[in-house]
Amino acid sequence: MIGRLVIVGVGLIGGSFALALKQAGAVRSVAGLGRSAQAMERALELGIVDEICTSAQEAMCGADLVLLAAPVGQTGAILESLLPHLESNTIITDAGSTKSDVVAAARAALGGRIGQFVPGHPIAGSESNGPDAAMAGLYRGKKTVLTPLPENDPAAVERVAAAWRLCGSLIHKLSPADHDRVFAAVSHLPHLLAYALVDDIAAKPHAGLLFQYAASGFRDFTRIAGSSPEMWRDISLANRDALLTELDAYLAQLTTLRATLAAADGHGLETVYANAQRARREWIEAIEAGSPPQLHQDTE
Amino acid sequence: MIGRLVIVGVGLIGGSFALALKQAGAVRSVAGLGRSAQAMERALELGIVDEICTSAQEAMCGADLVLLAAPVGQTGAILESLLPHLESNTIITDAGSTKSDVVAAARAALGGRIGQFVPGHPIAGSESNGPDAAMAGLYRGKKTVLTPLPENDPAAVERVAAAWRLCGSLIHKLSPADHDRVFAAVSHLPHLLAYALVDDIAAKPHAGLLFQYAASGFRDFTRIAGSSPEMWRDISLANRDALLTELDAYLAQLTTLRATLAAADGHGLETVYANAQRARREWIEAIEAGSPPQLHQDTE
Structure with a gap:
């Protein structure tokens, strides 16, 4: 059970994480922190968050798990603002679509506290944005890739993995690169x-x-x-x-x-088109069969 | 009412045309002509065609309307094979995704009988092929573009347009180019x-x-x-x-x-991405509103 979950950026990604954990009965309370007062009010109305925080200090007090779900370019600035209020038992993770830059920004921002940051990326999304697009089922059956750091305590990684599993997600691990x-x-x-x-x-x-x-x-x-x-x-x-x-x-x-x-090389065109059609069909068939990925060593 | 409809190439496109006209009660009998005996047998089994023809002569005897629904590269050869059996009251149309080359091939193949060929292109499809993919509703609400020729009798163009309308399609007209x-x-x-x-x-x-x-x-x-x-x-x-x-x-x-x-010009990237997002949203909104196209002079 997560006592206090903090979502930084309550849009599609952050909001869906909160909703899924609430639906699973796995979180006591959800606090939201974000740039847009309007989006935060909407998230409160929709029951995605229980509380809107207006400062990092307020948000981080007693936090068990923090999810950064803002555009990846903001990772460093957000972590810098959280650091002064980062308690020793709090784990921070993120949902950014890139990992090397996020890890570099996190190292620069957090310094010796980097072990408390477990980088992640849920492979799910939609072209819709904002709290209204959030849904509890967004991550069900979808992969979440964690890219753990040498400094991460395995127990910290497991806390993040467990939260994503409760959202219905399958955990994979890769290096950031x-x-x-x-x-x-x-x-x-x-x-x-x-x-x-x-x-x-x-x-x-x-x-x-x-x-x-x-x-x-x-x-x-x-x-x-x-x-x-x-x-x-x-x-x-x-x-x-x-x-x-x-x-x-x-x-x-x-x-x-x-x-x-x-x-006007018809044979050459058809070869490329046919290769593509075959490769895509095999990919779709593998998905539909729910077959295990071929390269399973990176997954758990 | 179409007495005898001939479909050359009974796959997704040709099969769906036949099924839609049958569902509309607008055709007395459908004859199929095609390269693959297996596909033709399947089309017969599925009730898409009532009869399989093994020669152009057999197919064209008493034909009111002929739809070419084979890959566009075969248009010339197919029309050459039909010409000796083309009766004066038969109209041929096609469903090819390109029109200039189809018109050129048709002129070369049909010569003085080109007026009996009304080029067309239904804007509907699927990544599935073959008679099993055919469905009566494929063209419902979709555009069909006709590219009439100077040699076409307006009544011939109207016969083709009427058939597509019975499939639920909206008729537009453009030049082949x-x-x-x-x-x-x-x-x-x-x-x-x-x-x-x-x-x-x-x-x-x-x-x-x-x-x-x-x-x-x-x-x-x-x-x-x-x-x-x-x-x-x-x-x-x-x-x-x-x-x-x-x-x-x-x-x-x-x-x-x-x-x-x-x-690393973030402003430049965002400008392109935002232009694209806005243009696509406006396009989707216009579709969803069912608004009339802006350039209506080409349509009827």
């Missing part, structure tokens, strides 16, 4: 590509005509371009090196495919 | 981008690890990469010039965005 390489490829790059496509089309003189004929394929392809620009700006900057590596690989792939198309 | 430019941007390019991303990831040495952490955003972004490689090879080749133009614009956009990211 491996985490960032993986998510640059399967999440950060697709977001950038989707934003780029919609911006590209919206800037054309005949954008109105184009959008008129965009259909369900376009809708799904660009769904992630409905995500928070501020959050994804921060993620892009925080994971810049890995994202540039993936973007360059993709640009090289597109350039090759452009040459294949320009040469 | 405008059609191809529009769909290069909002459909053909996204397909190419999605195929390229999945192929890129599948080719990496740690593809297994990557797919393990791919989540719902990746799933939606790549849904269209589950589409038929043969069909999309043909579309890519058929609309090569317009697709290259759109791909080049997108590559330029990505190259600019890469520089923005490399320079």
